Amino acid sequence: MSNNDTQIIDAAVPDAPAHQPEPQKIYLRDYEAPKYTVESVALDIRLFEEDATVEGRLQISRDAAGDVLLHAEDMEIEALYIDDTRVDDTAYTHSEGRLMLHDAPATFALRTEVRICPQTNTMLEGLYKAGTGDETMFVTQCEPEGFRRITPYPDRPDVLSTFTTRLEADKRYPTLLANGNLIEAGEVADAPERHYAIWHDPTHKPSYLFACVVANLDVLSDHYTTSDGRKVLLEVYAKAADIDKCHVGMQALKDAMAWDEDNYGCIYDLDRYMIVAVSQFNMGAMENKGLNIFNTACVLSSPETTTDARSFNVKAVIAHEYFHNWTGNRITCRDWFQLCLKEGFTVFRDQSFSADQQSAAVQRIDDVATLRAYQFNEDAGPLAHPVRPDSFVEINNFYTTTVYEKGAEIVRMLANMLGKEKFRQGTDEYFRRYDGQAVTVEDFLSALSVADERVLSFIDWYRQPGTPVVSGHQNYDAETQTLEITLTQKTRHVAGFDAPKALPIPVATAVFDKESGQIVAEEMLLLDKETQTYRFDNITGAPVVSLLRDFSAPVQLNFDYQDADLAFLLTHETNGFNRWQVTQILVNRILLQNHEPAIYLEALAKTLPNLAKDDAMLAARLLDIPSAQELASAISTDYDPDAVKAKRDGLYQQVAVHLADMWQPLYESLPITEYDDSAEARGVRALRNVVLDMALTAGVDNAADWAVQQYESAACMTERSGALKALVNHQVAGYETQLKNFYERFKADDLVIDLWFSAQAASEQVRVADIEALIAHTDFDWNTPNRVRSVISAFTTQPAVLWTPEGLALYTQAVAKLDDSNPVIASRLVQVLARWYTLVPSKREVAHRYLQALKEKVQSKHVRESLDSVLGA
Numbered sequence: 001m002s003n004n005d006t007q008i009i010d011a012a013v014p015d016a017p018a019h020q021p022e023p024q025k026i027y028l029r030d031y032e033a034p035k036y037t038v039e040s041v042a043l044d045i046r047l048f049e050e051d052a053t054v055e056g057r058l059q060i061s062r063d064a065a066g067d068v069l070l071h072a073e074d075m076e077i078e079a080l081y082i083d084d085t086r087v088d089d090t091a092y093t094h095s096e097g098r099l100m101l102h103d104a105p106a107t108f109a110l111r112t113e114v115r116i117c118p119q120t121n122t123m124l125e126g127l128y129k130a131g132t133g134d135e136t137m138f139v140t141q142c143e144p145e146g147f148r149r150i151t152p153y154p155d156r157p158d159v160l161s162t163f164t165t166r167l168e169a170d171k172r173y174p175t176l177l178a179n180g181n182l183i184e185a186g187e188v189a190d191a192p193e194r195h196y197a198i199w200h201d202p203t204h205k206p207s208y209l210f211a212c213v214v215a216n217l218d219v220l221s222d223h224y225t226t227s228d229g230r231k232v233l234l235e236v237y238a239k240a241a242d243i244d245k246c247h248v249g250m251q252a253l254k255d256a257m258a259w260d261e262d263n264y265g266c267i268y269d270l271d272r273y274m275i276v277a278v279s280q281f282n283m284g285a286m287e288n289k290g291l292n293i294f295n296t297a298c299v300l301s302s303p304e305t306t307t308d309a310r311s312f313n314v315k316a317v318i319a320h321e322y323f324h325n326w327t328g329n330r331i332t333c334r335d336w337f338q339l340c341l342k343e344g345f346t347v348f349r350d351q352s353f354s355a356d357q358q359s360a361a362v363q364r365i366d367d368v369a370t371l372r373a374y375q376f377n378e379d380a381g382p383l384a385h386p387v388r389p390d391s392f393v394e395i396n397n398f399y400t401t402t403v404y405e406k407g408a409e410i411v412r413m414l415a416n417m418l419g420k421e422k423f424r425q426g427t428d429e430y431f432r433r434y435d436g437q438a439v440t441v442e443d444f445l446s447a448l449s450v451a452d453e454r455v456l457s458f459i460d461w462y463r464q465p466g467t468p469v470v471s472g473h474q475n476y477d478a479e480t481q482t483l484e485i486t487l488t489q490k491t492r493h494v495a496g497f498d499a500p501k502a503l504p505i506p507v508a509t510a511v512f513d514k515e516s517g518q519i520v521a522e523e524m525l526l527l528d529k530e531t532q533t534y535r536f537d538n539i540t541g542a543p544v545v546s547l548l549r550d551f552s553a554p555v556q557l558n559f560d561y562q563d564a565d566l567a568f569l570l571t572h573e574t575n576g577f578n579r580w581q582v583t584q585i586l587v588n589r590i591l592l593q594n595h596e597p598a599i600y601l602e603a604l605a606k607t608l609p610n611l612a613k614d615d616a617m618l619a620a621r622l623l624d625i626p627s628a629q630e631l632a633s634a635i636s637t638d639y640d641p642d643a644v645k646a647k648r649d650g651l652y653q654q655v656a657v658h659l660a661d662m663w664q665p666l667y668e669s670l671p672i673t674e675y676d677d678s679a680e681a682r683g684v685r686a687l688r689n690v691v692l693d694m695a696l697t698a699g700v701d702n703a704a705d706w707a708v709q710q711y712e713s714a715a716c717m718t719e720r721s722g723a724l725k726a727l728v729n730h731q732v733a734g735y736e737t738q739l740k741n742f743y744e745r746f747k748a749d750d751l752v753i754d755l756w757f758s759a760q761a762a763s764e765q766v767r768v769a770d771i772e773a774l775i776a777h778t779d780f781d782w783n784t785p786n787r788v789r790s791v792i793s794a795f796t797t798q799p800a801v802l803w804t805p806e807g808l809a810l811y812t813q814a815v816a817k818l819d820d821s822n823p824v825i826a827s828r829l830v831q832v833l834a835r836w837y838t839l840v841p842s843k844r845e846v847a848h849r850y851l852q853a854l855k856e857k858v859q860s861k862h863v864r865e866s867l868d869s870v871l872g873a
C-alpha cells in the first residue's frame with residue numbers, strides 16, 4: 001500500500017482478520033503528492049481525570065470535491081461538522097485507523113470532536129501520561145505517526161500547516177505548553193478548578209512536529225540574543241527536584257545556537273525555545289518546533305549523578321535537537337523514506353559540534369566505534385537496508401543506525417570532498433532553495449552539487465545496502481622511488497536489491513618515511529571503480545602508508561599492513577584517530593586471525609606512558625578492546641559466544657599483566673581532585689577508570705583497596721560508578737556493600753538507579769538468575785523504557801549469557817510482554833537478535849526455536865516486521 005491519499009484507504013480491500021492481519025508494505029516508488037492543503041489547524045485539547053477530548057478544526061482546500069481521507073487511530077469519534085453543519089455517520093467511514101469523508105466540498109472547514117485516552121497509552125506515541133502521583137504529566141510524541149492518535153488528520157510529513165492549540169486541564173497541572181507563542185491564558189468559565197492556555201505557531205510545519213505538555217514542572221529560564229539581534233527566551237522544564245540538573249543542557253543550548261550561526265549561518269526563528277524533561281520516553285529526544293521533549297537521560301546532568309560520558313551525550317543531544325530546527329523542521333522530509341535527509345545531516349552536524357567541544361580525534365574514535373559496533377553489524381545481517389529504504393511495513397522500525405549514523409557518514413564524505421568553503425556554499429544553497437519545503441535526498445544532493453558536480457554520484461550510497469570492503473596492498477620500488485597503492489572495493493549482494501555498484505570512496509592517505517617517521521606524501525584518493533592503482537613518485541626511502549585517516553569513508557578496510565608497520569604507525573601517526581585505528585586492527589588480528597600479541601603489547605608499552613601525560617583521554621581509548629558484540633559482528637559462521645568471550649578476556653588479561661608495572665604509578669599520577677568539567681579532567685577520569693580495571697585484572701596488590709577508596713572518596717559520578725562497575729565486574733570481596741550503599745544513596749534518582757541496574761545487568765559475571773532478580777526488584781518497571789533498557793538491553797552486552805536457552809527464554813519473554821504495551825521498544829529488542837544464524841549449530845538451533853515460538857505470540861506489526869526479517873536470514 002502506498003503512502004498517498006487515494007490509497008490510504010482502499011475501500012475494496014476486505015477487513016483483515018483481527019488476529020495477525022497481513023502487514024501492508026509501503027513503497028517509495030508509489031509516492032504521490034498530497035491532493036489537498038490544510039490551510040490552518042486549530043486544536044482544543046481538554047484533559048480530564050480519565051480521558052481527554054480533542055476538537056480539531058481544519059481549513060482544507062483542493063481542486064475538486066470528492067472523498068477525503070484522514071488518519072485517525074485509537075480514538076472515538078463523537079461528532080463531525082463540515083462547514084459548521086453536523087454530519088451523520090453515513091457521511092463518513094471510520095475503520096482501521098482511517099477516516100473517510102464521503103463527498104466533501106472542494107474547500108471546507110472540518111470540525112472533529114473525538115475522545116482519546118492518554119491515561120492508558122503505554123505505547124508512548126500520541127498524547128500519553130508519564131510518571132505517577134505528584135509527578136504525573138501528559139506529553140506528546142508525534143514523530144513519525146503519533147499525531148493521528150490525537151486528532152483526525154492527513155498525518156504525513158509533506159502536509160504543512162500553521163497550528164493554534166488550546167489546552168485545558170485541572171489547575172493541578174499549572175504547566176500548559178504547546179508550539180509557538182503563548183497568546184492567552186486564563187481560568188475556565190464555570191469551572192474554577194480548571195485553566196487554559198492558547199498557543200500559536202506561525203511556522204508551517206508537518207504534524208509530526210506538533211507537541212504539547214500538561215504538567216506540574218519548574219522551569220530554568222535564560223536568554224539568547226541571535227546574531228541578528230533578537231532576544232530569544234530559553235526555558236528548560238523539569239520536575240522541581242531536577243531543576244538544578246538543567247544548567248548543563250541550558251549552556252549546551254546556547255553553545256549550539258551560536259555554533260549553528262557561525263558554521264551554517266542558521267539563526268533561530270521563533271521568540272521562544274522550550275525543552276521539557278520526561279521520564280518515560282521511547283527515544284532520546286524529539287525536535288518538535290520550539291518545544292523539544294527530552295528523555296530525562298538526555299537532558300539532566302550534574303557531576304554527582306551523571307557520568308562524563310552521559311553528560312557529554314546530553315550536550316550532543318541538545319545540539320542535535322536544536323540543529324533539527326533547520327535540518328528537519330524548516331526543511332523537512334517529503335515522506336518517511338527520506339528520514340536520513342534530516343537525520344544523517346543532523347547527526348553529522350551534532351558530531352561536528354561535539355568535536356569542537358573536545359579532542360576531535362576522540363570524538364571521531366567514539367563515533368566510529370559506535371558505527372562499527374552497531375551499523376556494520378546491521379549492514380552485515382538480515383536487517384540490512386539502504387540509508388534511504390525503499391519499502392517498509394512500520395516506519396518506526398527504520399529509526400536505525402544505518403539511517404542515522406551511516407547517513408551522517410555520507411554527509412561527512414561530501415563535506416570532506418568539498419572542503420570547508422565549498423561545503424558551506426552547498427549548504428547555503430540548500431537552505432536558500434528549500435526553506436519551508438518538504439524535500440528529498442535528491443534535492444539535498446542537487447543543492448550541494450552547485451559547489452561540485454561529483455556530489456551527485458553519491459546518490460548510490462543512499463540506495464545500496466551493505467558495508468563496502470576495501471582491500472589493498474602496496475608496492476614500493478626503491479630503484480624508481482615509486483610507491484603504488486592498489487585498492488579494490490567489494491560490497492556483498494544483499495538479497496532483494498540490485499547487484500552492488502562501485503561507490504565513490506574517499507580514502508584519506510598519508511605516506512610515512514620509515515626511517516625518519518615523517519610524512520612524505522598526503523592525498524585524498526578517490527576510489528570509484530572496483531579496482532584502482534595510485535602512484536606516488538619521489539618516495540626516496542622505504543614507506544609506511546596510513547589509510548582511511550579519520551575514517552574518511554564508512555568501509556571495512558583490509559589492507560595488507562605488516563603488524564610491525566601498524567606498531568610504527570602507533571608511534572608516528574599524527575592523526576589521533578588512526579593511532580587508535582591501528583590498535584584496533586592489531587587486536588582484531590590477534591582475536592580473529594590468531595596473530596601473536598607480542599608486537600601489540602610492546603607498542604602499547606612504548607606508547608602509553610607519554611600519551612597518558614599528553615592526552616589521557618586518547619590513552620584511555622588506546623586500551624580499547626572491541627566488545628564481545630562487536631567481535632561477533634565480524635564472524636559470519638560458527639560463532640561461539642563462549643569461545644569469543646574466553647579469547648577476549650584472555651587478551652584483556654594479557655594486556656593487564658604485560659603492563660602490570662605501569663598501573664600503580666599511573667593510577668597514582670591521576671589523583672582525585674575537585675570536580676572540573678574540562679576536557680583534560682574528563683580524560684584523567686576516563687583513564688583512571690581504565691587503569692583501575694586493568695589493575696584489578698592483573699591482580700595488582702591493593703587494587704581492590706583503590707577501588708573501594710575511589711568509590712568512597714569519589715568527587716563525581718564518573719569516579720563513583722567507575723569504581724562500582726570495577727567492583728561488580730571483578731566481584732571484589734564485599735562488593736555487595738558498595739552496591740547497597742549506592743542504591744540507598746541514590747534511590748530517589750531514577751537515572752542513577754538505571755545505572756545501578758545496568759552495572760549489574762551488564763556485569764562480566766552476570767547470570768540469567770541475576771537478570772530475573774533485577775526484573776523482580778520493586779523498582780523495575782516495564783512501562784519505563786529507560787528502566788527496561790537498563791536491564792534487558794544491558795544484558796545483551798553479555799552474548800555468552802544471552803545466547804543460552806535460559807537467556808533466550810528470558811529475553812524473548814520480555815519481547816512478548818512489551819509487544820502489546822510498547823511495540824516500538826519490543827521491536828528494537830528483537831533487532832538485537834538479528835545475527836542468530838551465525839551461531840554454532842547447536843546454539844543456532846535453540847535460537848531459531850525461541851524466535852519461532854516468539855513469532856506465534858506477537859501481534860504488533862512493529863515486532864512482526866522485525867521478526868520476519870530476522871527469521872528470513
Ligand code: 0A1
Pocket residue numbers: 125141143144282283284285286287320321343396399824
Ligand atoms: N527525531 C528524533 C528521534 C525520535 C524518533 C521517534 C520518536 O518516537 C517514536 C522519538 C524521537 C531525533 O532524531 O532526535
Ligand code: ZN
Pocket residue numbers: 320324342343346
Ligand atoms: Zn534527529
